[in-house]
Amino acid sequence: MTPSRPPRRSLVTGANRGLGLEFVRQLLAHGDHVVATCRHPGRANALNQLVGEHPGRLHVLPLDVGDPKSHAELARELPLVMDGIDLLVNNAGVLHSGERFGHVPPANLDDSLRTNASGPFLLTQALAERLVDGATVANLSSVLGSIASVGGFHTPSYAMSKAAQNMATALLATAMRERGIAVVALHPGWVQTDMGGSGAQITPDASVRGLIKVIDGLGIDDTGKFFDYRGQPVPW
Incomplete structure (x- = not known):
């Protein structure tokens, strides 16, 4: 892949597998300097292999997106490897499968809201000083978080957590607009990952290629909006 834009300083959460790992691969191919975060860097074999293939351009740091103490630690460590963030990809998330009405465990809701909604919001807040003016914050959302698109239980x-994350996107967009920072929600499609399952429709490669194209085309007028990986608007 040939770089079609100047290299960026990018940070990707949940980068040890699935869409996060694919984001890291493609951003590196674009020439970016990437910080990849995950809960257990020592176990992230694919990421650590990429570190060897891209010396000096990829750093792996620990982050538990659901733990504010971990956010603060990342904010402290980041300047040692990167002098600012041009692109923050809030990708880390959790999906509890098999839920049925009348049998949704409270722990599932707590974990989902902490990881998928308050986690990205608080992390973005913690990293706000590291984001350069004119940066982009891409929150990986889902059409399942679209209230207008609900078609069943x-x-x-x-x-619910992705709908809450969408509100966080809208609020962050208003808070950061004066610095020229665009904050958007992105639906990656139904992707063939551990989370998406084997019946999913598109590959991680195709999804992330589309998402990066959308990100590359964003301007401040797009802040607070919700797009899919083809650049089409998604209803809230």
């Missing part, structure tokens, strides 16, 4: 803890 599906993955309620995930859907």
Whole structure:
């Protein structure tokens, strides 16, 4: 892949597998300097292999997106490897499958809201000083978080947490607009990952290629909006 834009300083959460790992691969191919975060860097074999292939351009740091203490630690460590953030990809998330009405465990809701909604919001807040003016914050959302698109009782803890994350996107967009920072929600499609399952429709490669194209085309007028990986608007 040939770089079609100047290299960026990018940070990707949940980068040890699935869409996060694919984001890291493609951003590196674009020439970016990437910080990849995950809960257990020592176990992230694919990421650590990429570190060897891209010396000096990829750093792996620990982050538990659901733990504010971990956010603060990342904010402290970041300047040692990167002098600012041009792109923050809030990708880390959790989906509890098999939920049925009347049997949704409270722990599922708590975990989903902490990881998928308050986690990205608080992390973005913690890293706000590291984001350069004119940066982009891309929150990986889902059409399942679209209230207008509800078609049945599906993955309620995930859907509710993604709807809450969408509100966080809208609020962050208003808070950071004066610095020229665009904050958007992105639906990656139904992707063939551990979370998406084997019946999913598109590959991580195709999804992330589309998402990066959308990100590259964003301007401040797009802040606070919700797009899919093809650049089409998604209803809230």
